[in-house]
Amino acid sequence: MTNNSSSYRWWVMLVVIIGGFMSILDTSIVNIAMPKMMAVFGVGTDKAQWILTVYMLTMGVLQPTTGYLCDVWGAKRMYIASMVIFTIGSALCGLAWSNDSMIGFRIIQAVGGGVIIPVGMSIIYTIFPPEERNLAMGVWGISAMVAPAIGPTLSGYFVEYLDWRLIFTINVPVGIVGTILAAFILRESPVRKQAKFDMVGFLTSALGLFCLLLALSEVSDEGWTSIYILSLLFVSFVSLLFFVIYELMHEDPLLDLTLFKNPTFSASTLVTFIGTVCLYGGIFLVPLFMENLRNYSAMQNGILLFPAAAMAGIMMPISGKIADRVGARPVVIVGLILLGLGNYGLRFLDLDTSYNYILWFLIIRSIGLGLFMMPVTVAGMNTVPFHKIARASAMNNAVRQVSGSFGIAILTTILQNRQVYHLNHMADYINAASLGTQQIAGSLQNMFALHGSTVLTAKTQALAVVSQLVQRQAYIFSFDDTFLVTALTCFLALIPALMLKEKKRQPDAAPLHIAE
Structure with missing residues (x-):
C-alpha cells in the first residue's frame, strides 16, 4: 500500500x-x-x-x-x-x-x-x-x-x-x-x-484566549457589566491586541495572521465563525427548551436530535461531491439558507408544537449544516500555501472554539434579556387589577378551596399559579425570539459567503508524498 x-x-x-x-x-x-x-x-x-x-x-x-x-x-x-x-x-x-x-x-x-x-x-x-x-x-x-x-x-x-x-x-x-x-x-x-517556538506569541494568545473563553463561559451567571467579566474581557483584548501586533512583525509566528490577506480565506473564516454560532441554535437551544418546558430527559433529547445529526452526517460527503463539481460557493449559500430557514421554523415553538414539526425543522437545519460546514472550510484552506496548512488548520480550529463559546454566551444573554422584556410587557396586561387575571385567579381559588385550602391559602395558591403561567409564557417567547435572531444571523453569513472564490492551487500545494 x-x-x-x-x-x-x-x-x-x-x-x-x-x-x-x-x-x-x-x-x-x-x-x-x-x-x-x-x-x-x-x-x-x-x-x-x-x-x-x-x-x-x-x-x-x-x-x-x-x-x-x-x-x-x-x-x-x-x-x-x-x-x-x-x-x-x-x-x-x-x-x-x-x-x-x-x-x-x-x-x-x-x-x-x-x-x-x-x-x-x-x-x-x-x-x-x-x-x-x-x-x-x-x-x-x-x-x-x-x-x-x-x-x-x-x-x-x-x-x-x-x-x-x-x-x-x-x-x-x-x-x-x-x-x-x-x-x-x-x-x-x-x-x-x-x-523556533514563538514563546511571546504563545503566552499572549494563551492569556488572551483563556480570559476570553472564561468570560464567555461565566457571563450567563455574572452578567456582561460585572467587574469580573469586564476585567477578563479587558485583559483578553489587550493580550490579543499585543499578540496580533507581535505576530505581524515576527518572522516565524505561532499563527500566521497574514493568511487573512487572502480574501477567500478571510471570508471562509468569517462564515465559519457565524455558522458555528448558528449551529448552537439547535444543539443548545432546542435541548434547553425541551428539557425545561417539555420535561424531556437527556435520553429523550438525544433521540430527538439524533436523526438530524445523522442527516448532517449523510449530507457532508454528498456536499463534498457537489462542491467538487460546481464549486463551494453555491453549496455554501444553499446550506446557509436552509440553516436559516430551519432556525426560523423553530421560532414558532410552544408547548403544543408536535414532535414531528420539531424533528423536520431540525432535519432542515442539519441539511444546511451538512451542505455548508465542510465546503466553506475547504474553500478557504485550498487557497493556503501548502507549507502553511498546519498553521491554517490550527487557526481554523481556534476560531471554531471561540465562536462556539461566543455563540452560547450570546444566545444565553438574548434568552435572558428577552425573558425579562416579555415579563415586563405581560405585566402591563396581566396583573392583580386586570379583569382577566381576576377571573382566572377566582376560578383557581375556588378549585383550591374545594380541595380543602383556606380562603387566604387558596388565593395565594391561585396567584402563584397565574404567576407561573406568565413566567412560562415569557420563557417560551424568549426562545422564539432567540431562534429568530439565530435565523437572521444565518442569512447575515450570506454576505461573506458571496465573497468565496474558487482558486487553483499553486504548484507547491501538490499532495504530499509522505516519507516512511
Missing part, C-alpha cells in the same frame, strides 16, 4: 475519524452526568462546573500551538501523542475520587483532545489531493455532527442504567485501538527542526 494510493488515504481517514469522534464526543457526554458527579463528590454547581470549563479552556489555549508542533515534531508523532494523552486522561477521569482530582484529570484529557482535531484536519489536507478534499472533509465531518448527538443519549444511558464513570473509561479501549492503528498506518510528515 503506497503512501499516496487511494486505499492508503482512506485507511488514514479511518484513523483520524476515531480520534476526532472521541474528542468531540467528550465535549457533550459529560454534561448529562454533572448532577451525578456533584452528588458523588459532594460539591455544588459553582465548583462542579469547572469540570466542563477547564476542558474548554485547555483546548482553546493549546489549539494555536498545533501548527508549530506539527511542523517541528511531525503530524504522526503529534497525533499519536495526543491520542495517548487523551486515553490516559480518560482513564484517570474514570478513577477520580474528588472534584479537584477530576478537574486535574480533565486538563490532561483536554491536552490530548485539543490537539487531535487540528492535527487530524491537517493530516487529511496533507494526504488528499485538492480534487478529493471536499469529499474527504465531508466524510471526516460525519464524526463532528454525529458525536454531539450521541453524547447525551449515551451519557443518559450510562448514568441511569450502568455506571457514570463509563462516560470516561469507554474511551480507553477505543483510544488504544486508535493509537495502534495510527502507529502502523500513518506515515510521518516532513519536519522543520530549525523552526
Whole structure:
C-alpha cells in the first residue's frame, strides 16, 4: 500500500475519524452526568462546573500551538501523542475520587483532545489531493455532527442504567485501538527542526484566549457589566491586541495572521465563525427548551436530535461531491439558507408544537449544516500555501472554539434579556387589577378551596399559579425570539459567503508524498 494510493488515504481517514469522534464526543457526554458527579463528590454547581470549563479552556489555549508542533515534531508523532494523552486522561477521569482530582484529570484529557482535531484536519489536507478534499472533509465531518448527538443519549444511558464513570473509561479501549492503528498506518510528515517556538506569541494568545473563553463561559451567571467579566474581557483584548501586533512583525509566528490577506480565506473564516454560532441554535437551544418546558430527559433529547445529526452526517460527503463539481460557493449559500430557514421554523415553538414539526425543522437545519460546514472550510484552506496548512488548520480550529463559546454566551444573554422584556410587557396586561387575571385567579381559588385550602391559602395558591403561567409564557417567547435572531444571523453569513472564490492551487500545494 503506497503512501499516496487511494486505499492508503482512506485507511488514514479511518484513523483520524476515531480520534476526532472521541474528542468531540467528550465535549457533550459529560454534561448529562454533572448532577451525578456533584452528588458523588459532594460539591455544588459553582465548583462542579469547572469540570466542563477547564476542558474548554485547555483546548482553546493549546489549539494555536498545533501548527508549530506539527511542523517541528511531525503530524504522526503529534497525533499519536495526543491520542495517548487523551486515553490516559480518560482513564484517570474514570478513577477520580474528588472534584479537584477530576478537574486535574480533565486538563490532561483536554491536552490530548485539543490537539487531535487540528492535527487530524491537517493530516487529511496533507494526504488528499485538492480534487478529493471536499469529499474527504465531508466524510471526516460525519464524526463532528454525529458525536454531539450521541453524547447525551449515551451519557443518559450510562448514568441511569450502568455506571457514570463509563462516560470516561469507554474511551480507553477505543483510544488504544486508535493509537495502534495510527502507529502502523500513518506515515510521518516532513519536519522543520530549525523552526523556533514563538514563546511571546504563545503566552499572549494563551492569556488572551483563556480570559476570553472564561468570560464567555461565566457571563450567563455574572452578567456582561460585572467587574469580573469586564476585567477578563479587558485583559483578553489587550493580550490579543499585543499578540496580533507581535505576530505581524515576527518572522516565524505561532499563527500566521497574514493568511487573512487572502480574501477567500478571510471570508471562509468569517462564515465559519457565524455558522458555528448558528449551529448552537439547535444543539443548545432546542435541548434547553425541551428539557425545561417539555420535561424531556437527556435520553429523550438525544433521540430527538439524533436523526438530524445523522442527516448532517449523510449530507457532508454528498456536499463534498457537489462542491467538487460546481464549486463551494453555491453549496455554501444553499446550506446557509436552509440553516436559516430551519432556525426560523423553530421560532414558532410552544408547548403544543408536535414532535414531528420539531424533528423536520431540525432535519432542515442539519441539511444546511451538512451542505455548508465542510465546503466553506475547504474553500478557504485550498487557497493556503501548502507549507502553511498546519498553521491554517490550527487557526481554523481556534476560531471554531471561540465562536462556539461566543455563540452560547450570546444566545444565553438574548434568552435572558428577552425573558425579562416579555415579563415586563405581560405585566402591563396581566396583573392583580386586570379583569382577566381576576377571573382566572377566582376560578383557581375556588378549585383550591374545594380541595380543602383556606380562603387566604387558596388565593395565594391561585396567584402563584397565574404567576407561573406568565413566567412560562415569557420563557417560551424568549426562545422564539432567540431562534429568530439565530435565523437572521444565518442569512447575515450570506454576505461573506458571496465573497468565496474558487482558486487553483499553486504548484507547491501538490499532495504530499509522505516519507516512511
